[in-house]
Amino acid sequence: MLDVLGMDATAEVVYREMLAHPRGGVADLTHRLRLDEQTVRAALDTLGELALVSHSREDPQNYHAVDPHVAAEMLLARHRGELAAQQQRLEEAQITAVQLKAEFTRESTNDELHHLTGIDGVRDYLAALYDEVECELLTFAPGGAQTKANLRSSRPLAEDLLSRGVRMRTVYLESVRNDSGTVAHAQWLASRGGRVRTAPSLPNRMILCDRRIAVVATDSEDTSVGAVVLRTAGVVSSLCALFEHVWESAQPLGSTAQHADAESLDPLQMEVLRLLSLGHTDDYVATRLGVSARTARRIATKIMEHLGTRSRFQTGVHAAARGLIRP
Numbered sequence: 001m002l003d004v005l006g007m008d009a010t011a012e013v014v015y016r017e018m019l020a021h022p023r024g025g026v027a028d029l030t031h032r033l034r035l036d037e038q039t040v041r042a043a044l045d046t047l048g049e050l051a052l053v054s055h056s057r058e059d060p061q062n063y064h065a066v067d068p069h070v071a072a073e074m075l076l077a078r079h080r081g082e083l084a085a086q087q088q089r090l091e092e093a094q095i096t097a098v099q100l101k102a103e104f105t106r107e108s109t110n111d112e113l114h115h116l117t118g119i120d121g122v123r124d125y126l127a128a129l130y131d132e133v134e135c136e137l138l139t140f141a142p143g144g145a146q147t148k149a150n151l152r153s154s155r156p157l158a159e160d161l162l163s164r165g166v167r168m169r170t171v172y173l174e175s176v177r178n179d180s181g182t183v184a185h186a187q188w189l190a191s192r193g194g195r196v197r198t199a200p201s202l203p204n205r206m207i208l209c210d211r212r213i214a215v216v217a218t219d220s221e222d223t224s225v226g227a228v229v230l231r232t233a234g235v236v237s238s239l240c241a242l243f244e245h246v247w248e249s250a251q252p253l254g255s256t257a258q259h260a261d262a263e264s265l266d267p268l269q270m271e272v273l274r275l276l277s278l279g280h281t282d283d284y285v286a287t288r289l290g291v292s293a294r295t296a297r298r299i300a301t302k303i304m305e306h307l308g309t310r311s312r313f314q315t316g317v318h319a320a321a322r323g324l325i326r327p
Helices: 009-020 026-033 037-049 068-110 118-130 148-163 174-178 180-191 233-249 267-277 282-289 293-307 312-321
Strands: 053-055 063-065 113-117 136-141 167-173 195-199 206-209 213-217 226-230
Touching (some): 009 026, 118 206, 118 226, 148 167, 167 180, 174 195, 213 233, 267 312, 293 312
Antiparallel strands (some): 053 063, 136 206
């Protein structure tokens, strides 16, 4: 019972026995408790450190157990002192943390362009930034299907934002419709008030907070490099306009992509056609659409069959002539 006061079970048994038989020595303790002398002396050392036993004034070879009332007050006073010291260290740590946060926030606020290095740096910044979001969070989420780890780690943040009344809108790639995990996550967001749409391709990974702060991936093809934080009003406003433009043409995740007529290409095929007409490779197209290179080639082949062409160049020329894309 006394382990909370720093006394182990053996030391407690020895202490209680000394209180019950104050005249006994080490030999008596070993005999009555059926413990070896080394264990008893180790317990006496522990009790001595706690100031619960001392050498007897009458016989220095024996030990004297301090009265329980006095011992209890001594132990409580010791723990109060330790608690006060811990409280002081905690207050000092809180002051340091507040100063560090204030310095970081001031630096980030004053800098219109702030660089974040690596995935960990981006995640740490976003975790702090999400605490300050008040009204709206807009996100471009390219890269195709999200990993289970990413979806799992993002849920607590999303749930906190939505519970605070923050309006969340996210645009994923069209290809996520084929991933059950990402679709389930999008449905989970929608059930809590978030809104999700999909687009054939997205320009870059981007997060817009309260139309004041933009976090944009440094490298659209390798988001692990890091990101830049933008606070310039004109730049952020332009990025918000870009988001709204993409959002208007994007399809709600629960709906089916609409076609102009039975013979027209769907939005994903139209995007592939546009990228191919610009001379991009199948690998680049696959990266932009968040699909495999094999899937990109399959879509390209289907488009050429649909248009009756034999090469990507001929496909681009034919599509421009028919007004499917701008020349």
